[in-house]
Amino acid sequence: MSAEATYPKDHFLSGGWDLKSWLLTKDHKRIGILYLLSISAMFVLGGLYAGLIRWNLLVPDGTHMSADTYNKTFTAHGVIMVFFFLIPSIPAVLGNFLIPLMIGAKDLAFPKLNLLSWYLYMLGGGITLYALLVGGLETGWTFYTPYSTVFAQSNVEIAAVGIFVAGFSSILTGLNFIVTIHKMRAPGMTWFRMPLFVWAHYATAIIQVLGTPVIAITILLVALERIFHFGFFDPARGGDPILFQHLFWFYSHPAVYIMILPSMGVISELITCFSRKRVFGYSFIAMSSLAIAAIGFLVWAHHMFVSGMAVYSAMVFSALTYLVAIPSAIKTFNWVATLYKGSISWDTPMIYVFCFLGLFLIGGLTGLFLGNLGTDVHLTDTYFVVAHFHYIMVGGAIMGYLGAIHFWWPKITGRKYSEAWGRLSAVLIFVGFNLTFFPQFVLGYLGMPRRYHVYPDEFQVLNVLSTAGATVLGFGYLFPSFYLVYSLFRGEPAGANPWGAKGLEWTTTSPPPTENFHEVPVVTEEPYDYARAPKEAAVV
Amino acid sequence: MSEHHVVPLKVYLGVFLALCVLTVVTVAVTGYDFGPFNLIVALGVAITKATLVVLYFMHARYSPKLTGVVIASSIAFFVILVFLTLTDYVSRPWPLTAAG
Amino acid sequence: MNPSMPLVPERASSFAGEVDALFFFIVAVTVFFTVAVSIAAVYFAVKYRRRSDADRPAEIHGSLLLELTWTLIPLGIVVVMFVWGAKVFFHMNRPPDDAMTVSVVGKRWMWKLQHPTGQREINELHVPLGRAVKLVITSEDTIHSFFVPAFRIKKDAVPGRYNVAWFRATKTGTFHLFCAEYCGTEHSKMIGRVVVLEPEAYQTWLAGGPPPESPVVAGEKLFTELNCVTCHRPDSAGRGPLLEGIFGRPVKLASGDTVVADEAYVRESIVNPAARVVAGYQPVMPTYLGQVSEEQLISLVAYIQSLQVPTEATR
């Protein structure tokens, strides 16, 4: 580490703090921070709704809130978390901030489009929050027809328009990343010298661009059918509700890969830095990202095995679902192999990496139960599914997100956070998480259906355990917001490369200047080449 | 742009004529009944027209290989969406009896 | 339903054993890999923890052999899982021919069930022990899902079509019935009980209730009321195809391919006759969409199912 780091005088924030410099910025770093603030707000809101769900499920007879309120609560939790936190989280915040830095570019390919993405996100978020808060939405985040089109009495149209608009924010971010990664790499930065974080975001961008439009048209059809009653999914007139499920899951399954792939990219960066070692099987990890993006589009109907779809078609989808499990297994094995003979330091980001590894293992392997035709009949639509996707999303995506925020916090803000608090909150979150969601695997196997306001008495003990875990988890999530904000004012200057990490973003100052690099970097060495000492920043 | 290929006018006019002829073919072909192949023939004509537009009007022929990859992947995912969904509808009436 | 905290649901159907065997095989694989990888990660984290900033870790790029092993081995395991799962799924979707048919109609927030002998039940299903029960499931409004955890069966009730599931109860007692697909405000109250009785107890229960009108009788009355009989006549002189003995057998269609005349085809032919017309007949049959309720449709299907080839009449 540099002896004693000084806080750089001119950086991308020193230009000005007034409203105009934020709301009309074209700097990918400021847009990344705008996203950080907006999705953190969404995360808090979604988390409150989660708390309300767990509060209701403390008692089996549902006396804590009415059935209608509960339905609106779990729908709001689902919609906010899926569309407004998990999908944008790492790509919009860290992807925006870091990809140009990592490939040696001045900015993303289309800065104005990037700002438009944020405005679309805020507009879509505003409309959807209006629908959720004023009157509520009680169709579940899945909008299954004919309930959503014929029977729901809530703001389905407004929420549909909100999600439609927010969808384009995701498409434009993906488009921006694809063009930037193809066309704006610094000299010497070949495809196989790029950080795996950038590979993961390239695969995510492909899914964002090719998947999101399908849910955009599907959600639009639901809204149009509610307004004009043209019977598109209305069984009375020959419409097929299962067609809606096909179109919906065609996007919504690849969407879970949009949520997990960026975290995988983060883990590859963190595990190499804190093992001070080259990643094991670089090209296998890179190709696994692309394989997940491609095969991820072939598996969607494993959400519909019991919907009465054809048995032979279900077999095809089950086989393809098992195929998509392989790249994730390859990545996990490669990460663990990277630890072998490394020099591992247990800083906060590395603790999040271990949390990710443990939880993503359980999350991924429990997917085998749900991709399997035989066991899925019993387990689908129960709390087993709820536990599975929370292990992937909260255990995987959010652990990766928190690890990334801690790892690049010195680079973004130029300040160091308190390691002690960081490690404590990571362990607290890990414990709270497992206490919340592991009992739900058992609940699911016992047959407790999801989205139930009241449930039979014998499930209460496990539900109480889960709610207890949720309080610990909620409490654990508050910690980072305290010590990270505290570090903004009291944190000691971090210097260009506090972790001694490899990567172009660590060769410029922290926080980086507006044009990222004082002179265009030339890449000569392989990625994660820790054998050689990290290059000091040209100008501190 | 040095490597940008300026396409001669007569290529455009030729492609335009071909498209008009193929449009006439599109209508003419519905005169005959090919039984189950009606749709395939109609789609075949439409695909040839679309390929002409993509190659010549949209300069795909003169663009870098990457443009071809983008076009191919969008078509691939379109085909996945349509045909994997159809596998469910086509195989619904198939009987499950081992013999059947 | 034992109030103590169970960890394994009851095994009360012939499937339960198969599904649980497959379930615990996957649990074993999950536990093995989770423990193995976690131990490896923790062991490496401790053994190779950073002692000083100066230590230089090994220069390892990767090894093709290792990559192949941890690609092919997981591939092999998942193929086994897939084939085993497909076998169980195939078995679940093929009711035996001797099964007794119970019709299930999901309606917002209640299950309406009807036995072959006509008994109707709301949110309760009494079935004899050891007898295969075929469920013909549909819905009158939104999508529901008929889920009996103890039997390990679940099938969506989709409006506008029949979905079929079946089970063979192997344990007497009372078991939970849930709706597993979100269907509105009282989704969590759309529950019920499946009561498995000894065969004799089932017969007495059947006799106990009010004399029911069997769906076959109700179907026959409807068949004449809606003057289906004018075209569908046993002497096959009418304009409609002969229905005697047609149920469950393949039927050649005008479009050339054949289809098995099961509940779904008969229901579709009543509600949407022009869809799949039998070979040799014109699509002249008027539609009864909206004129017959789901229950009446079930009675008509039951009646057609009961029509046997009259012994003396020659086809």
Next chain:
Amino acid sequence: MSETTTAHHPALQHQFTDLRQQKEAVTLGMWVFIAQEVLFFGGLFAAYAVYRSMYPAAFSAGSHHLSWKIGFANTLVLIGSSLTMAMAVHFAAIGMKRRVVGFLLATVLLGSVFLGVKYFEYGDKIRPCLGDGPYTGCLVPGERFDAAALHLEGAEGGHAQIYFSLYFGMTGLHALHMIIGIPIILGIAFLAGRGAYSPEYHSPVELVGLYWHFVDIIWIFLFPLLYLIGAH
């Protein structure tokens, strides 16, 4: 064009090193946008494929009701507008400003003709539902949909409603894309008129050309799939 001049061209955005990189980036961006549009229409084409395979009779009856002659004429109009757009791009590449403006306006004109024909086609399907004018059968899916106009009854009437919701959905979305495209072309024609483009820098003309050709391709598929089902 030598490399140095393009490094300080007024149209060069700061994040690009030279115009060549900007042009490649902008073109790739447009192609990725078109890939996304293919999937956006793809949802409707998937629904069309499923419903046509389920209800061939109703689809055939519905498509017989449309006048394929108007569809045919409209297709030629749109292919014409595609030609004029390609010519505009061609002349922009060789720097003939007046020709560029002329062909862009021709494209807008042909596009407007196409939309006008669509307006009348929609008119004679929607007006009966509102009750004015001669009653030729209301074909807007919903309560007032008149299946008798297609000689269908009962469930087939419902299936015909699905055909017409697909018809209005797909052609409506296509028309919406043209309604968005036309003002953009006018804007670019205006800028071209003021000499904003040169052989080194005429990307906006190319991009709007790619967009317009894509809209034309969608119609090339819509015409046979909606207007020409079954023998005519």
